[in-house]
Amino acid sequence: MGEASRKVEGGKMVKVEVVDGDVEVTGDFFMHPEQAVESVEDVVAERLDSDARDLEDAVAHYLESEDVEMLGVAPRDIAELAVEARDG
C-alpha cells in the first residue's frame, strides 16, 4: 500500500494513494460534478484486487453511466496509478 503519481498527457498531475483499502485521488485535473471523485475512489477501492485493465473499465463505466465528465486525466491513468500504489 502506498502512493503513485505522474504528470499525465496534457500536463496535469495526478496522484493515487491507497491506505488500508481506502483510495484517494488528488491532482490539478477537472471533473464535473466534482463530488463524483468520491465515487470514483470507491469504484477503485472496491476492486483493488483487479488488474489495471479491469479498473480502467470500471472507472470508465462509472463515468459513462453517471454522466460524469473528466478532463485532464483518463480512467487509464487512475487505474494504472492505483495498481502502482497498491503494489508499492
Next chain:
Amino acid sequence: MAEPRWRVVSLETRDAYLNMAIDEAVSERVAAGEAPPTLRFYRWQPSAVSIGYFQSLEEEVDLEECRAADVDHVRRRTGGGAVYHDHDGELTYSVIAPEELYPDDLTESYRVICGRVIDAFDRLGVDAEFAPINDVVVDGRKVSGNAQTRRKDVLLQHGTVLHGVDPEEMFTYLRPDVDKVSDKLVEDVRERVTSVEDLVGVDVEDTYEALRGAFTSGRDTVEGSLTDREVERAEELADERYRSEDWNRMK
C-alpha cells in the same frame, strides 16, 4: 438562446473566502433564474493561495509561510491547480452564466472564454494564445490560468491574469513538485510564467480596463452590483464552507 443582458460587477477587493463564496452565491441565483449572467472582476486582500478542488492542501501549500505572512488559503469549488493571488500582482475574473450560452464541449468552452482573455492581452499589445486545457500563454509562458465548473445548468469559470509576478514570492507559499525551491527551480518558473508588467510595463488599472473591455465587447451589458441576498448568502457560504478547515483540508 439569444444573447442576454449581462450584469458587470466592477473591480472589487475582498478576502479569499468571500471571493469564492460570491462566485457560488451568484451561481445559485443564476441557476434560480433570479440573476442575469454576470461578469465579476476582483482582487484578493489579504493575498491568498487558492487550490483546486481535487488538490491536497498540505501538499500544495506551505501553510507555515502563509501564516507568517498573513496569506490566506482556500479550496476552490473548481478543479485545476494552485494559484497565488498576490493582491498587487494579479486580477481575477469570473463568468457566471447559463451553460447554454457556451459550447457543451469543455475544451471548446475554455477556448471561447479564454478567447476573451487573449483579446485583453491583444488590447495591451501582447500576442497571447490558448494552451489547452485551461491556460493562456505568451511565447509558451503562462500568463493566465482558468478553471470551470458547471452545476445546475450554470457555468462558472474564474481565471487569473498575472499582472506582475515574483516567482520567488510565489514559491514561498506554493509547494512545487520538488522538495524545496532551489535557484534552478525559480529560474525554471521564470521561464514558465510571465506577466503583463514584464511584457509591456503597463499598470494594473490598464490591465483591468483591457480585461473588462475584452469581456464586455459585443455584449449587452449593464453596470451592476451584488444584491443583498447574494451578499448575505455569500457571507453564509464563506463561514460555513470556505473558511472551514473541514473544507480546506478535505484532501
